[in-house]
Amino acid sequence: MTILGYALLGLLAREPFSGYELAQKMKAPISFFWHAKHSQIYPELAKLEAQGLVNHERVEQQEHPDKKVYTITPAGRDALRQWVTAPMEVPHARDELILRAYSLWLADPQEASLLFRTHEQRHVEQLRRYEAVQQKIMEEAGALQQQVDSPDFSSYATLALGIGYERLYSEWCRWVAEQLEQADATTLEKPSSSG
Amino acid sequence: MTILGYALLGLLAREPFSGYELAQKMKAPISFFWHAKHSQIYPELAKLEAQGLVNHERVEQQEHPDKKVYTITPAGRDALRQWVTAPMEVPHARDELILRAYSLWLADPQEASLLFRTHEQRHVEQLRRYEAVQQKIMEEAGALQQQVDSPDFSSYATLALGIGYERLYSEWCRWVAEQLEQADATTLEKPSSSG
DNA sequence: TCCCTCATGTAAAAGGTTACATGATTTA
DNA sequence: TAAATCATGTAACCTTTTACATGAGGGA
Numbered sequence: 001m002t003i004l005g006y007a008l009l010g011l012l013a014r015e016p017f018s019g020y021e022l023a024q025k026m027k028a029p030i031s032f033f034w035h036a037k038h039s040q041i042y043p044e045l046a047k048l049e050a051q052g053l054v055n056h057e058r059v060e061q062q063e064h065p066d067k068k069v070y071t072i073t074p075a076g077r078d079a080l081r082q083w084v085t086a087p088m089e090v091p092h093a094r095d096e097l098i099l100r101a102y103s104l105w106l107a108d109p110q111e112a113s114l115l116f117r118t119h120e121q122r123h124v125e126q127l128r129r130y131e132a133v134q135q136k137i138m139e140e141a142g143a144l145q146q147q148v149d150s151p152d153f154s155s156y157a158t159l160a161l162g163i164g165y166e167r168l169y170s171e172w173c174r175w176v177a178e179q180l181e182q183a184d185a186t187t188l189e190k191p192s193s194s195g
Numbered sequence: 196m197t198i199l200g201y202a203l204l205g206l207l208a209r210e211p212f213s214g215y216e217l218a219q220k221m222k223a224p225i226s227f228f229w230h231a232k233h234s235q236i237y238p239e240l241a242k243l244e245a246q247g248l249v250n251h252e253r254v255e256q257q258e259h260p261d262k263k264v265y266t267i268t269p270a271g272r273d274a275l276r277q278w279v280t281a282p283m284e285v286p287h288a289r290d291e292l293i294l295r296a297y298s299l300w301l302a303d304p305q306e307a308s309l310l311f312r313t314h315e316q317r318h319v320e321q322l323r324r325y326e327a328v329q330q331k332i333m334e335e336a337g338a339l340q341q342q343v344d345s346p347d348f349s350s351y352a353t354l355a356l357g358i359g360y361e362r363l364y365s366e367w368c369r370w371v372a373e374q375l376e377q378a379d380a381t382t383l384e385k386p387s388s389s390g
Numbered sequence: 391t392c393c394c395t396c397a398t399g400t401a402a403a404a405g406g407t408t409a410c411a412t413g414a415t416t417t418a
Numbered sequence: 419t420a421a422a423t424c425a426t427g428t429a430a431c432c433t434t435t436t437a438c439a440t441g442a443g444g445g446a
Binding site: 003006007009010013029030031032033034035077080081083084085086087088090091092093094095096097098099100101102103104105106107108109111112114115118119122123126146147148149150151153154155157158160161164165168169171172175176179180182183 | 198201202204205208224225226227228229230272275276278279280281282283285286287288289290291292293294295296297298299300301302303304306307309310313314317318321341342343344345346348349350352353355356359360363364366367370371374375377378
């Protein structure tokens with residue numbers, strides 16, 4: 001089984017969905033850290049069904065094409081449950097911007113600070129969106145997050161990391177940009193005297 | 196050009212290396228957020244050379260096989276410099292453990308807390324290693340990080356994010372584990388009375 | 391003798407993205 | 419009339435991982 005398969009099972013364990021709906025959900029990464037496109041999702045659903053982990057029923061619609069609504073089976077739920085706690089290696093994270101930072105010393109500081117300011121902004125915006133969701137949960141729920149056997153706790157846990165991640169990332173971008181801007185200002189003050 | 200190509204150029208811009216040495220470096224991700232295997236690196240070096248971005252010379256060794264030492268060309272340096280500040284989409288991060296957390300509500304809390312404690316430990320260990328490197332830099336350098344046109348600043352910037360990332364991640368794992376353990380303790384106190 | 395490191399590659403398979411393909415309905 | 423949404427798929431391509439392949443030298 002692939003990770004994508006478990007991602008789909010994770011959604012279907014909460015509620016039945018069509019392939020199209022699953023694809024919509026996975027445009028923005030579920031749990032904030034996994035995404036996929038419809039071209040990958042449709043074949044994967046077929047594989048899951050072949051393994052008896054999901055079923056589908058055709059739902060007729062007026063004014064829209066029919067859809068196939070997928071439901072998780074008890075076997076699918078078991079497979080998902082086992083996967084959640086199975087041993088796992090620490091995966092290496094991949095991030096292009098950080099890789100670029102590794103060669104930042106070669107770049108023009110002004111151009112570079114622009115790039116990092118742009119990314120700072122994007123991550124701040126994402127952070128605000130996540131914080132708004134958290135705010136809503138806080139208002140509605142209160143102590144509800146304590147129930148670790150409810151999907152709401154799981155969602156809240158991933159949201160909490162998402163917030164921490166965006167906060168860390170945006171602050172790092174800002175710090176890098178500030179360093180670049182300070183260096184640039186210093187260069188302008190003393191055009192050709194250093195150390 | 197692929198991102199891997201720029202990753203290799205980023206290393207070669209600092210110092211010439213053989214394919215084998217590059218592969219060693221990229222076992223642990225460079226800039227803490229990009230890794231690759233030798234099977235990907237050797238063909239990529241050939242492509243870079245075909246594009247005139249790197250050159251190699253054969254270096255004979257006693258007691259070891261000959262090696263091809265690659266050097267970045269002025270064209271390679273230019274390509275790298277331009278890439279660093281080029282516009283870039285925010286890439287979606289991928290993380291299996293966080294995806295698992297999304298289905299945590301299905302799992303056995305004891306088994307799950309074990310998984311999260313294991314990952315907490317691993318990230319704490321990584322954090323300690325990074326902090327040790329940072330400590331060394333602080334002692335040796337002092338104000339050296341200010342020079343944004345030195346490779347040391349770039350390395351320091353990526354290290355800073357690496358530390359923040361490991362701290363965030365390990366604390367999140369601990370928090371999740373604590374929630375699971377508290378719920379488990381509560382269940383033991385009152386075996387079948389809730390609310 | 392067997393395994394590890396050094397050193398460089400290729401091949402096959404898996405995972406993921408982009409593009410192709412179709413067709414109805416609604417909104418601008 | 420054109421674009422967007424709903425709905426489901428396939429094909430080609432690119433990237434990455436795993437496995438195959440070879441061979442010398444050093445240490446247990």
